Amino acid sequence: MPAEVIPEADRPVCTDRDDHIVLLGAFDPRRSVRLVAPDLVTAGDRRRVLDTGPPGRHTTAPAVLLDVVAHIARDTRAARRELATARERDGAAPVRGDENICYTGTPAGLARLISDVVTTGICDGVTLVPAITDGAARASFDRLLTHEVVPVLARWAGRGGGPPMTIIRVSKESR
Template identity: 45%
Template sequence: MSNTSAVRVALTASGTWTEITDARPTATFTRVRASDLREGQQARSRARAEVVEVGKDADSVAVFLDIEIHIADDARTARREFEALKAPERPDSIRYVGTPSGLAGLIADVKAADVADGVTLIPIGPEQRNLERVVGGVVPWLEDRGVTFSDDAVVSATGSRLPSRVLAS
C-alpha cells in the first residue's frame, strides 16, 4: 500500500489471524517478525522488491509487522502484570507493553515511517482482556485518525463490537 493509505490492523486470537480494518484488498500479504523497526522496514522493502522482480506492482503486497502486546489502563500496571506472566525474555518480534493509546501511537508510527503496511497484534497474557482493550482503546484512537474498521471482522476476532461513536453537535 502506498504511504497515503491508512494503516491496516490484524489480530491473532485463539490462533487465528484476522484483519480487522476495512482496507482495500491486496493480491497477497506477508507477515514479518523483526527485532526492531529498522529490521521491519528492511523486510517490507525486500517483500516489495520481490514482487516487482516478478513484474507485479509493489502495492500488490501488504506487509504486516507482528507486534506482541500486553496492554492495561496505565503503563505501570501493564509492566507489573507483564512481569508476573513470566513471558520469554526475548520476544519473537517487537513487543509493546503499555497503554492502548501508546500502542495506537506505535501502530500509526509503523505506517508513517514505512516500516510496514499494517500490524498483527499478538496478545501476551489474558487474550480476551487484551483484545477488549484493543477494541475499546486502540481502535477508537485510530478511527479518530481516519482508519476504518470492519465491525464484522472485529466481532469475529474478539467477540466484541466496535464502540458506538457519538458525534457532538
C-alpha cells in the same frame, strides 16, 4: 489457509475464524504476509525487499503485516506487572528477544506505534501477538484493544492525522 473475512455491521472491524482480525480499511487477507523483525529499521528494510522482489521482476506486493508482541493495560506499570505475573505463573521465558518487536504499555501508546508503522510506510499494518494468552489480563487486552485502540485509530484516520488504512490482526498464538 486464507482468512474468510466476516464484516461486522456498520463498523470498520472484521474478524476471521482463526485469528480475530481487526481492520480499519480494506485489504485482501489472501494477499498478506507476516513480517518478523527485531526493530522498525530492520522491518522497513525487509519490507522494501518484499516490495521490489527479485531483480528484474515486477511484483504486485502483498499487504505486509509486522508482528508485534504486545500487552496493554490502563497504565504502563500495570501492563508490566501483569506480564511479569503471567511469566512467573506460566514459567514462560521472556518474550523480548532478538526476533520480535515488543510493546508493553498503554492503549494510546500501542495506537501510536501502529499509526507510526503504517504512516511511515514501514508496513501496511501489524499482527498483534498477545504476550498473555489467557485469563483476566488477556480479556482486558482484548477489551482495551477493541474499545480504546481501534477507536483512536479510527479518529486519527478520520481527521487525517493517522493512516488511511490500518490493519490489525490479533493472533491467538503467543511467542
